Structure formats: C-alpha cells, structure tokens
Amino acid sequence: MAALQGAQDGGTFFPPQATEAAAEHDSVFFLIFWISAFFFALINVAAVYFAIRYRRRAKGEPVEKSPSHNTKIELVWTIIPTLIVCYLFWIGMTGYVDRRTAPAGAYTVYVTGQKWSWSFAYPEGFVSNELHAPVGRAVKLVIGSTDVLHSVYIPAFRVKMDAVPGRYTEAWFESNRPGTYNLFCAEYCGQQHSMMGASVVIHADRAGFDEWVKEQTDLGDLTPVELGALLYTRKGCNTCHTLDGARLVGPSFKDLYGSPREFEGGGTAIADEAYLREAIMEPTARVTKDYSPTMPDFKNGPIKIEASELVGFIEFIKSLSADGAAEQAQAPGEAPEQEQE
Numbered sequence: 479m480a481a482l483q484g485a486q487d488g489g490t491f492f493p494p495q496a497t498e499a500a501a502e503h504d505s506v507f508f509l510i511f512w513i514s515a516f517f518f519a520l521i522n523v524a525a526v527y528f529a530i531r532y533r534r535r536a537k538g539e540p541v542e543k544s545p546s547h548n549t550k551i552e553l554v555w556t557i558i559p560t561l562i563v564c565y566l567f568w569i570g571m572t573g574y575v576d577r578r579t580a581p582a583g584a585y586t587v588y589v590t591g592q593k594w595s596w597s598f599a600y601p602e603g604f605v606s607n608e609l610h611a612p613v614g615r616a617v618k619l620v621i622g623s624t625d626v627l628h629s630v631y632i633p634a635f636r637v638k639m640d641a642v643p644g645r646y647t648e649a650w651f652e653s654n655r656p657g658t659y660n661l662f663c664a665e666y667c668g669q670q671h672s673m674m675g676a677s678v679v680i681h682a683d684r685a686g687f688d689e690w691v692k693e694q695t696d697l698g699d700l701t702p703v704e705l706g707a708l709l710y711t712r713k714g715c716n717t718c719h720t721l722d723g724a725r726l727v728g729p730s731f732k733d734l735y736g737s738p739r740e741f742e743g744g745g746t747a748i749a750d751e752a753y754l755r756e757a758i759m760e761p762t763a764r765v766t767k768d769y770s771p772t773m774p775d776f777k778n779g780p781i782k783i784e785a786s787e788l789v790g791f792i793e794f795i796k797s798l799s800a801d802g803a804a805e806q807a808q809a810p811g812e813a814p815e816q817e818q819e
C-alpha cells in the first residue's frame with residue numbers, strides 16, 4: 479500500500495513529488511481512490527448478499543416479510559455520503575484555487591509553445607530551451623503558443639496548463655526538491671508532438687540559479703564559432719537540428735556547409751554563407767526537400783537573432799563540415815564572405 483501512496487521517489491501511480499502541491503494532490507487522489515474502493519466493495523458484497531437472500535422462491539415456499547422502509551438506515555446512507563462528498567468538494571475546490579493563484583511576487587517566466595519545441599523567456603532578458611528555477615521560489619509561468627494548441631505538463635510538479643494561440647494562460651509551482659524533471663506537451667499537436675519536451679532544472683540554492691542566469695546573459699569574449707555553438711542551444715536550434723548527422727524536425731548541421739541542397743517545388747543551391755543566412759533568417763524562402771516549413775521566424779518571432787549572432791551561427795555551421803573547417807583554418811577570425819563555390 480505504501481508503494482501505491484506515491485512516496486517522494488514516486489509510487490506505482492505517480493512520478494516523484496517535487497512540490498508540496500504534488501504531495502497534496504496525491505493525498506486527495508488517494509483519499510478519493512480508497513473511499514471509492516471501499517464503497518465499490520461494500521455495494522457489491524451487499525448486492526450479492528441481497529440477490530441470494532431475496533431470490534425468487536419456488537411455489538409454496540414461505541416468503542420473508544420485507545419492511546416498506548427503514549428510516550434509520552435511510553438517514554445513515556443519505557447523511558454520511560453527503561458529508562463525504564461535501565468534504566471532497568471542499569478539499570478539491572480549495573486545492574484548485576491554490577493551484578490557480580500564483581503567490582504575489584512570484585518569479586515570472588514566459589513560456590512559448592510552437593511546433594515542436596518549447597522556449598522560456600526570463601525576466602533578465604534571455605531565452606532558453608530549459609526551464610530553470612531555484613528550490614523554494616514560487617515561479618509563475620505565463621504561457622502562449624505561436625501556432626496550435628499545446629499543453630505544458632510537468633508531471634513531477636502535478637502542473638498542466640494549455641498553451642492557446644492568441645491568448646495567455648498561467649500556471650505556477652514552487653519546487654522543494656532539486657533535480658532535473660521532464661516537461662512534456664500534453665496536447666496532441668501534430669507529427670512531432672511526442673518529441674516536444676524540455677528539461678526543468680531545479681537548483682539546490684539561489685546562488686546556483688543566479689550563477690546559471692549569469693552564464694546565460696554573459697556572452698564574454700567568444701569567437702564566432704564558440705558564440706554559434708552557445709547560441710545553438712540557447713536559441714533552441716538543438717530541438718530540431720543535430721550536430722551528428724541524424725535527422726530531427728530539421729536537417730542536421732553536420733556537413734551542411736558546402737553541400738548541395740534541393741528544395742521543395744524544385745531548385746537547387748550550394749549551402750554557402752549567403753544560403754545559410756537566408757535559411758536562418760527567411761526559412762520559408764526556400765524549403766529543404768522532404769522537410770516541412772516549421773522552422774520558427776527568428777526575424778519577427780518571440781526569439782530573435784541579431785546580426786552579430788547570425789555570424790556566429792554561420793561560422794559554427796561551417797566548422798561542422800570539412801570544407802568549412804579548412805576555410806576557417808586558412809583565414810582565422812575573418813568575417814564570412816559572400817563568394818560562391
């Protein structure tokens with residue numbers, strides 16, 4: 479029975495409890511579960527017993543006299559269940575209101591769902607594809623979508639809220655347990671729905687979190703290739719593009735530079751700097767063959783790419799192909815040229 483009750487490390491029914499709300503949620507669930515189990519057993523046993531006791535008799539067999547009613551029993555089976563459902567309503571309602579109302583002064587993170595990835599914009603002015611927070615701090619999620627219905631679902635926090643295009647929804651949590659948890663999309667949103675996940679990282683203390691925020695905001699003295707490598711995860715390219723040649727939502731960046739590209743609806747090109755620039759800033763101008771035009775708009779969308787960052791992406795992608803790496807070795811630190819192959 480303890481295994482059923484969802485201990486901190488997760489029971490049979492539930493993932494670990496990483497918020498106080500999760501523990502409350504599970505206790506309400508199990509209370510209702512055991513009350514239902516008790517009445518299920520009671521009613522079935524009574525039904526079988528009465529079916530036998532008051533079965534149809536053979537002709538001539540004496541019939542047991544049955545009373546028309548019994549006020550005492552009727553009062554008991556009316557009042558007790560009424561009190562129970564009132565109590566369940568009370569704990570359900572107060573729990574719901576608590577879950578819906580973020581405490582004043584909560585740390586606000588803007589969550590955006592899009593086919594098929596999540597992005598998290600922080601009040602310090604940066605965007606990440608991971609949700610980070612320190613232990614013991616209330617975090618309010620303001621949730622939007624750029625295309626279709628999605629749903630933010632963090633099982634370990636017992637948090638679930640739809641992301642609806644054209645409006646903002648809210649959810650909140652306060653974790654009491656450091657660790658890394660899963661965030662899923664819980665609204666079927668198309669082909670790559672099952673791959674639409676993100677990590678939620680709860681830092682053990684405020685200092686660890688502040689450190690992470692500093693890393694995100696401080697670009698330091700990076701070469702263009704290093705900048706591109708950093709932005710590749712920070713702007714969420716890694717949710718759709720790999721570096722090892724594997725196909726995800728989009729084509730891999732490995733050996734992309736210098737390779738021949740084919741497009742939907744015809745046409746070909748060699749992936750030089752000018753092409754990469756167009757592919758990143760205007761992804762729908764020419765759509766790579768066998769892929770759908772689902773790359774986010776980095777010009778006007780919620781996550782933007784600055785001119786200085788574009789150089790980083792191009793140099794980073796170049797460094798991932800033999801041709802590009804050789805060129806970079808010849809002319810270290812030079813800005814990308816526009817020449818054709």
Ligand SMILES: [Cu+2]
Nearest residue numbers: 628663667674
């Ligand atoms: Cu989705």
